[in-house]
Amino acid sequence: MTKYDVIVAGAGAMGMSAGYFLAKEGKKVLMIDAFDPPHTSGSHHGDTRIMRHANGEGIQYVPLALRSQEIWNYLQAQTNDPIFMKTGVISFGLPDSKFVDHALEGAQKYNIEHEYFEDGPSFHDRWADLQFEDKIHGVYEPHAGILFPENIIRTFKRLALDEGAELKVHEPVEEITILDQSVLIKTNKKAYTADQVIVAAGAYNNKLFAQMDLNIKLEPSRRTIGWFDADETHYGADVFPGFFGETHHGVYYGFPSVLGTGVKIGKFYDIGNVEPEYMETVFNGYSHDEKDLRDFLNEHMPNATGNLNKGAVCMFTNTSDEDFVIDKHPQHDHVVLAAGFSGHGFKHSAAIGEILAQLAIKGESEIDISAFSAKREALNYLFSEKGPSHF
Numbered sequence: 001m002t003k004y005d006v007i008v009a010g011a012g013a014m015g016m017s018a019g020y021f022l023a024k025e026g027k028k029v030l031m032i033d034a035f036d037p038p039h040t041s042g043s044h045h046g047d048t049r050i051m052r053h054a055n056g057e058g059i060q061y062v063p064l065a066l067r068s069q070e071i072w073n074y075l076q077a078q079t080n081d082p083i084f085m086k087t088g089v090i091s092f093g094l095p096d097s098k099f100v101d102h103a104l105e106g107a108q109k110y111n112i113e114h115e116y117f118e119d120g121p122s123f124h125d126r127w128a129d130l131q132f133e134d135k136i137h138g139v140y141e142p143h144a145g146i147l148f149p150e151n152i153i154r155t156f157k158r159l160a161l162d163e164g165a166e167l168k169v170h171e172p173v174e175e176i177t178i179l180d181q182s183v184l185i186k187t188n189k190k191a192y193t194a195d196q197v198i199v200a201a202g203a204y205n206n207k208l209f210a211q212m213d214l215n216i217k218l219e220p221s222r223r224t225i226g227w228f229d230a231d232e233t234h235y236g237a238d239v240f241p242g243f244f245g246e247t248h249h250g251v252y253y254g255f256p257s258v259l260g261t262g263v264k265i266g267k268f269y270d271i272g273n274v275e276p277e278y279m280e281t282v283f284n285g286y287s288h289d290e291k292d293l294r295d296f297l298n299e300h301m302p303n304a305t306g307n308l309n310k311g312a313v314c315m316f317t318n319t320s321d322e323d324f325v326i327d328k329h330p331q332h333d334h335v336v337l338a339a340g341f342s343g344h345g346f347k348h349s350a351a352i353g354e355i356l357a358q359l360a361i362k363g364e365s366e367i368d369i370s371a372f373s374a375k376r377e378a379l380n381y382l383f384s385e386k387g388p389s390h391f
Contacts, residue, residue, distance in 0.1 A: 004030045004166075004194040006360050007185050009173045009208065010201035011037050013149065013346050014338045016156040017353020018198055018360075023163035025361055030192060031165060032185065034172035034204065038153040048255050048264060049147040049346040050242045051084060054107035054114060054139060056091045056099035057344055058323070060371040062106040064348040067367060071350035072147065078159060081151040087237050087256055089145065090123070092138030092245035099245065103139040115140045127241070129234045129303050138245060146242055146255060149346055156353075173201065176211055178332050196360050200338035203276045203317040209339070212332075216325060216379050218339055219273050223314045224283060226293045227262035229306025235263050244344075252296050263304040265293045266314070268343065276315060283311030316342030321378035326352060326369045328359060336360055337374055 006022050008015045011033040019031040053069065055061035069084075076083040091103040107114040116139055117123050120132030126140075161167065171187035176197060183197040199208055203220040234240065240256035251268035258264075283289055290308060297305045319325060319340035329335035336359045338352065345352070355365040 001191065001193055003182075004028045004192065006030075006196045006198060007032065007183065007192055007194040008198045008200060009176065009185065010199065010204070011157075011167060012200065012202055013153065013349035014341065014352050014356065015198065015200040016153055016160065017349050018200065018338075018356040019165045019167075019353075020156045020160040020163065021354045021357035022360065023160050023165035025357065027361070029160070029165040030194065031160070031167045032171050032173055032187060032192070033167070033169050034201075036169040037157065038150040047148070047150070047261065048258060049149050050089055050144070050244055050253060050255070051147045051347045052089050052091060052103075052141060052144050052244065052344075054091070054103045054110070054112045054141055055344070056093075056103040056244070058102055058371070059106045059109060060368075061344075061348065062110050062112075063367050064351045066110065067351035067354070068348050071354070072152075075152065075155055075350070079151070079155045081155065082148050083151055083155065084145060084147055085237060085258070086143060086145040088140060088142045088241035090117075090138050090140050090241050090243040090245070092117075092123070092132065092136050092243065094246055094248070095135050095137065097137075097246060100138055107139060107141070112141060113143055115142070129231075129240070129301060131300050131302065133247070136245075136247065140241065144242070146237070146258065147347060152349075172204070173208065176208055178212060178329075178335060181334065183334065196334040196336065198336040198338060198356050198360060200356070203315055205317070205339045206275075209337075212329060212335065214329070214337070214374070216339065216374060217320060218317050219320075220276055220279065221269075221316045221318070221342075222274055222279050223266060223268065223316050224289045224293065224311065225264060225266040225314060226283070226290060226311045227264050227309040228293075228297060228304055229309060230257050230263040230301075230304035232257055232260065235301075235304050247296075247300070249295065249299070254301075262306070262309040263297075263301065265296060267292050267296070279313070279315060281313045283313050285313070318342050319379060321376075323376075323378070324352075324372045325374050325379075326355060326359075326365075326372040327374040328363075330375055333363065
């Protein structure tokens with residue numbers, strides 16, 4: 001049996017990035033995935049992701065975003081496929097929004113160029129087709145933009161394989177056995193052994209964590225997105241920004257139309273606590289899928305309510321406090337954990353992959369990850385049915 005330095009269980013956004021950084025450092029790496037990344041059975045599909053730097057989720061995320069942007073710029077030089085597009089991004093919320101407060105704090109502390117908009121009409125003055133109620137306020141980052149996740153996965157994959165990493169696809173990891181100084185990984189096809197393992201299996205982490213005596217509850221949930229015909233002169237990527245935030249009707253995020261694909265709108269909450277194998281993965285599988293998105297457009301972007309070009313369902317997986325887990329196993333230093341990234345994790349995935357590699361190689365990371373400890377008290381609480389409280 002071939003023994004590896006590191007096995008990466010789950011080769012999605014975080015795992016593929018980690019595999020590349022490990023292989024680049026000369027490690028013998030095996031990445032294993034239940035599908036063939038990029039794919040539509042996890043959380044990295046959907047054409048685009050928002051790249052914000054001044055994170056409303058908390059100032060602890062800003063160093064991850066800034067380092068990831070450096071890596072995205074490097075990655076762009078390695079491919080002809082688009083990796084990042086600068087469109088500007090708005091982070092907005094209601095008057096008591098901690099999300100906006102945190103975005104302002106991060107922008108100011110890290111000298112991120114930004115503009116503050118004090119009310120809804122001030123947004124409308126800048127973008128005539130954006131209609132927010134008076135109480136909405138927010139932060140605009142002109143140098144933020146859009147990521148192309150499938151292109152990123154493909155590029156990391158190519159670079160990792162070029163550096164000597166191996167990849168096994170369509171092999172779900174079924175069992176992880178932690179030995180004193182190694183690990184034994186069993187898939188549906190074969191067994192593998194390594195000195196270390198990085199567990200980054202997204203929604204499938206729940207089962208693997210349970211095998212490793214980890215009491216970290218992860219909640220998979222269902223989210224919906226749709227692409228709608230819109231006037232390109234108003235909503236094209238060269239004139240309209242991405243956005244993320246809260247109105248009285250809930251939390252939504254959106255993208256300008258990229259290459260005529262239509263305005264993309266997503267609802268941040270739909271149906272929670274659904275294991276992957278039982279999740280309704282067909283858009284309009286529920287009667288509210290398209291309606292929820294159109295309701296937002298009708299009220300806030302009425303000139304972007306054209307025909308539905310495409311709809312999709314995305315699977316989110318979050319911790320109880322919605323902060324990430326990036327840490328070593330509390331009892332086993334040769335087991336590295338990566339979990340709970342859905343919602344805003346992809347933008348950080350380049351830096352997180354680098355950090356996971358550093359944890360495996362050096363035992364510590366160059367960026368402070370203490371906020372993402374697997375041992376933090378908040379992980380003992382049940383996930384709130386009302387969603388997170390940071391907006």
